[in-house]
Amino acid sequence: xxxxxxxxxxxxQYGRGMVDCANARGREVTLHxxxxxxxxxxxxxxxxxxxxxxxxxxxxxTKDEVDRRFPCIIVxxxxxxxxxxxxxxxxxxxxxLDLPVLAIADCSPRSVKNFSxxxxxxxxxxxxxxxxxxxxELKMHPRCMRPMNSKDLKLAQRLLEKDAIVKQRPQxxxxxxxxxxxxxxxxxxxxxxxxxxxxSNVYFPDKMVAQDWI
Numbered sequence: 143x144x145x146x147x148x149x150x151x152x153x154x155q156y157g158r159g160m161v162d163c164a165n166a167r168g169r170e171v172t173l174h175x176x177x178x179x180x181x182x183x184x185x186x187x188x189x190x191x192x193x194x195x196x197x198x199x200x201x202x203x204t205k206d207e208v209d210r211r212f213p214c215i216i217v218x219x220x221x222x223x224x225x226x227x228x229x230x231x232x233x234x235x236x237x238x239l240d241l242p243v244l245a246i247a248d249c250s251p252r253s254v255k256n257f258s259x260x261x262x263x264x265x266x267x268x269x270x271x272x273x274x275x276x277x278x279e280l281k282m283h284p285r286c287m288r289p290m291n292s293k294d295l296k297l298a299q300r301l302l303e304k305d306a307i308v309k310q311r312p313q314x315x316x317x318x319x320x321x322x323x324x325x326x327x328x329x330x331x332x333x334x335x336x337x338x339x340x341x342s343n344v345y346f347p348d349k350m351v352a353q354d355w356i
Contacts, residue, residue, distance in 0.1 A: 144171055144220075145170075145171050145217055145218060145219050145231060145232075146168055146169065146217070146220075147163045147169050147171055147217050148163055148164075148168050148204045148209055148216045149163055149191075149209035149214055149215035149216050150163070150185050150187045150209065150215060151164070151183065151235075152164075152183070153182050153183045153184075154182040155171070164209075182238075183234070183238040183239055184239075185215060185239050186213065187209075187214050187215045187241060188212075188214065188241065189212070189213065189214040189215070189242055189243075189244055189350075190214065190215050190217060190232070190235055190236060190243045190244070191203070191208075191214045191215065191246065192232060192246070193218045193219070193245075193247070194219055194221075194224065194245055194246070194253060194257070195219070195221070195222060195247055195248065195256070196248055196329065196331065197218065197220065198329075198330060198331040198334075199246055199331070199341060200216065200218035202339065202341050202342050203216055203246075203341065203346065204216055206339050206343065208342050208347075211347070212346075212347070212350050215239075215241075217235070219232075223256065223259070224259050229259065229260055229263035229264075232260065232265050233263060233264050233265040236265055236266075242268060243260075243265060243268065244267070244268050244270040244355050245260070245267045246270050247330070248329045248330055249271075249272040249273060249274055249277060249327055249329075249330075250294065250321070250327035251295075251298040251318065251321060251327070252297065254269075254314060254318060257269060257314075258305055258307045258308055261307045268355040268356060269313075269314060269356050270349055270355040271349060271355075272328060272329075274320035274321050274328075275317060275320065277328050278320075282328065282332065282333075283335065286328055286332035286335065287324070287326040287327070287328050287332075288326065288327050288329070289325060290321065290322075290325045290326060294327060295322065298318055298322050299322070302318055302322075311356070313356035314356065317356075333345060
């Protein structure tokens with residue numbers, strides 16, 4: 143499995159030497175090819191933006207070059223469920239660069255479960271969006287929402303009742319409860335009816351300026 147990276151990051155990759163992701167934008171990185179020796183990653187960024195599972199969000203953020211407006215590294219992982227090497231790679235970035243990781247994913251119980259897996263793997267993250275409270279605040283049209291099926295609802299209940307990581311984060315719990323109450327999930331791509339670049343030109347900048355992550 144590979145991740146895709148854009149932004150102010152340089153690292154050593156087997157067989158290719160030093161890779162500069164500021165110039166090689168959207169570079170696909172095979173995790174097994176990355177040199178695991180310590181101290182090779184360098185960056186002037188202040189944040190790692192982890193886009194979990196939403197290629198549309200990654201495409202829009204990189205196309206509109208938000209990493210050139212905000213000092214961040216954008217990392218996209220396409221895994222439906224994050225694999226161990228993906229979590230290890232993000233953890234390596236966080237530890238070597240000493241940067242906070244802010245996560246963007248669809249508003250769904252599956253996303254919260256994925257966040258929990260990252261934390262369990264030693265990579266503490268903050269949930270930037272998309273969150274149920276955002277859906278309400280933005281007054282998103284009901285057509286943007288998808289009904290949660292029984293599998294979604296069971297997962298949400300398990301997270302609320304049994305997931306130790308989620309239970310330690312009261313704000314995550316409140317957002318999950320809102321999902322269960324509305325029985326709705328929303329894709330990040332559903333922001334596009336508000337404007338093609340609404341995610342990159344309004345939603346993301348507003349979140350960064352307000353430091354609105356939990």
